[in-house]
Amino acid sequence: MRTNLEMMAGVLFLGAAVGAGLLLGGCSSSSDRKEIACDGTQMGMAEPLAGYDDVKNVSRMGGMTFAGQPTEAALARYAAEGGTMVIDIRTHEGKDGASFDEAATVAGLGMAYVHIPVSPATMSTDDVKRFAEALRESDGPVMVHCGSSNRVGGLWAAFVALEKGCPTEKAIEKGKAAGMRSASVEEAARRVIGEGKE
Numbered sequence: 001m002r003t004n005l006e007m008m009a010g011v012l013f014l015g016a017a018v019g020a021g022l023l024l025g026g027c028s029s030s031s032d033r034k035e036i037a038c039d040g041t042q043m044g045m046a047e048p049l050a051g052y053d054d055v056k057n058v059s060r061m062g063g064m065t066f067a068g069q070p071t072e073a074a075l076a077r078y079a080a081e082g083g084t085m086v087i088d089i090r091t092h093e094g095k096d097g098a099s100f101d102e103a104a105t106v107a108g109l110g111m112a113y114v115h116i117p118v119s120p121a122t123m124s125t126d127d128v129k130r131f132a133e134a135l136r137e138s139d140g141p142v143m144v145h146c147g148s149s150n151r152v153g154g155l156w157a158a159f160v161a162l163e164k165g166c167p168t169e170k171a172i173e174k175g176k177a178a179g180m181r182s183a184s185v186e187e188a189a190r191r192v193i194g195e196g197k198e
Helices: 002-023 029-035 072-080 092-096 102-108 125-137 150-162 168-177 183-197
Strands: 059-061 064-067 085-088 112-115 142-145
Parallel strands (some): 064 142, 085 142
Antiparallel strands (some): 059 064
């Protein structure tokens, strides 16, 4: 009987340890999704991320990395860290001006590449839905970027408001932490949030 109790205690301890590991930000998709639940304890603010000096405005929150245009070296570094998907929200004009084929580079590194072109004038609830769908299809950490992380922050604000139930002002605050800086992008995010909540 004592042996059985000891075995049960060991199983309970192991379960608690695994659970704690997930809450502390493990790389599984279920953990990453918990980390972005607005009404949960895991929903924090993006914080500046060291080690990416060749990329503008890099920050991280749980399994999400927000960034300006990554270099080829930065993408390789991200893949080596366990990144599984890159979501590029540059417009087609921005993509055409890139110095390398990002889609091919990302695929060559074994990560999924998703393109959702976003601008302040065109940002929509459909963009938010496409972004949410991409995150659901991911199986680990995700990087989302534009040219400077400004539009990334706007899309993130709309996403956490419409898909995660964050109050608008809290969502805007989270968007700013993820890189949103311009009045035009904030205005677009507020417009999309309003349209999505109608």
